[in-house]
Amino acid sequence: MSDYPFFFTWTSQNAAKPLELTGGEGAWFTTSDGGRWLDLGALSYQVNAGHGRQRIVDAITRQANQLCLSAPNAVYPAKVELAERLLALAGPGFSKVFFTLGGAEANENAIKIARQVTGRLKMISRYRSYHGASMGALALTGDWRRPPMEPLIPGVVHVHDCECERCQYGNRAGNVCDRGMAGEIEKTLRLDGAGTTAAVFLEPVPGANGAFVPPPDYWPRVRAACDADGALLVADEVLCGFGRTGNAFGHQHWGVVPDMITVAKGLASGYATIGAVIVHERVAKHFDANVLACGLTYYAHPTACAAALETLKLYEDEGSFEHSAKLGPVLLRELDAVSKRLAVRAPVRGLGLLAAIAPEAPLSAWQTLGAELAKRKLSLHVEGKRGTAIFAPPLCITEEELVRGVRSFGDAAVAAFGASAVGVAS
Ligand SMILES: Cc1ncc(COP(=O)(O)O)c(C=O)c1O
Known part of the structure; x- marks a missing residue:
């Protein structure tokens, strides 16, 4: 239940989960509780240039x-x-x-x-x-x-x-x-x-x-x-x-x-x-x-x-557009590796720094994923009802940040959706 004197968008007000943003740098943003989150969703898909660009x-x-x-x-x-x-x-x-x-x-x-x-x-x-x-x-x-x-x-x-x-x-x-x-x-x-x-x-x-x-x-x-x-x-x-x-x-x-x-x-x-x-x-x-x-x-x-x-x-x-083109295959490769780690079918697709993984799992598992991502301070677009997690990080993300972020997402996904019998650890 929110005590804030304004509406939160696309949600019932009781279900709103606000993040108190304080700033950020590059692919990371910070919150008032001292948290530093890796922004794999460019907030609302808009922070292509990255946070804190003076x-x-x-x-x-x-x-x-x-x-x-x-x-x-x-x-x-x-x-x-x-x-x-x-x-x-x-x-x-x-x-x-x-x-x-x-x-x-x-x-x-x-x-x-x-x-x-x-x-x-x-x-x-x-x-x-x-x-x-x-x-x-x-x-x-x-x-x-x-x-x-x-x-x-x-x-x-x-x-x-x-x-x-x-x-x-x-x-x-x-x-x-x-x-x-x-x-x-x-x-x-x-x-x-x-x-x-x-x-x-x-x-x-x-x-x-x-x-x-x-x-x-x-x-x-x-x-x-x-x-x-x-x-x-x-x-x-x-x-x-x-x-x-x-x-x-x-x-x-x-x-x-x-x-x-x-x-x-x-x-x-x-x-x-x-x-x-x-x-x-x-x-x-x-x-x-x-x-x-x-x-x-x-x-x-x-x-x-x-x-x-x-x-x-x-x-x-x-060279942000070229960087996105270069990291696109890295993002797909890492998401394919996550898909192989899961107990459920999880198709992967994408182009450049826009990609999705779609584990076929019930809504309750998606809710678990949300909690697991919050624990790891990973921000991305999780659409449980439609069964998709969408990646769209700031274009200035480094390859190392991207790989680390997607592997950490993989750990959260295994916790939520279960590990495949032939699961590959990150
Ligand atoms: C493809 C597309 N078109 C239009 C819009 C609407 O943009 P805005 O929220 O700035 O009105 C969005 C927002 O997410 C979008 O993704």
Whole structure:
């Protein structure tokens, strides 16, 4: 039971287990009881740059001293440079940025832009997805957070995901995959009324819903289906963006160019509240002569822009995206070793520094895991009801910290799920 005078999110208040944060450094954060935790979840998947990064704090301070307040359509150097950097990361053809305060608002505005540009209403997204808590973004969301709030905005159709271990099309290891999942979006675009869908919203690798990595031709086929139908393709990079999967944006693994990219989280690494929609020229040009019916009082707030700009410079200076790509196979190797130590089946999947292990065990065992992790001061995303533990550490984590952390997770997992008969000790 919490005595705090505010709500805790996504939980009954009686079940809230608050951590009293005091600070941190690199891949570690500290708590008021003197605890030092290894942050294998980047808090809420956002601390890509790591904790205690003084250069980002200094950039915010400098900006606050120089220009702390702004109007939505005012111009100042940090805003211009940040937009230029985002467009450069997105690649050739992207020409405009719309700034927001976070991820849900980025998707909300991408919905509005897609509807304005196409003159169509409908959207397609997937069941294993989270796109934000506001009414439009929640309508796109496929997971448990949507149904309690329905009806939401009309026109969203959900399709299945690339959950290859439980393939909806019956493909199993050893079978030839006929890529039914990619075909599902092609089919839905057609069957739900050809030429009526404004946009398809996809996370490159669904993050909070379990790090399902799609087969290599999934995104190219979805792109082709959107092109054939005239629907726009939106990559929700709020979680996958900025190095999480080993490059600037997750969709870039598959050589596909979306029409819009939504970002937040790693954009300023949690040091400020900022998100954005990065818009391709083929969409942006619509607004040269048409009113863009979108706006926010705190659009491109100066201190948030300064924080984001410095964060992007830090990624470049430290080679953060390359580091994530390099440590990805290490994370998978160590999780495979954990899987072998367990008494239960525990599939592993991931890309870059975003990975999941999914032991098939009852909720009570998952509750034990939570307690075992707390004993070891390991912080990561444990979704007992959905049977997944998700790893997404700050990108500055060292290989040694990562290996030590996952092995310690393995000890906690053995205590919770039991040891395999041929268990391998860490
Ligand atoms: C893929 C994705 N999109 C959107 C959001 C919503 O972002 P925010 O919480 O900043 O509104 C999240 C948050 O977890 C996310 O993971």
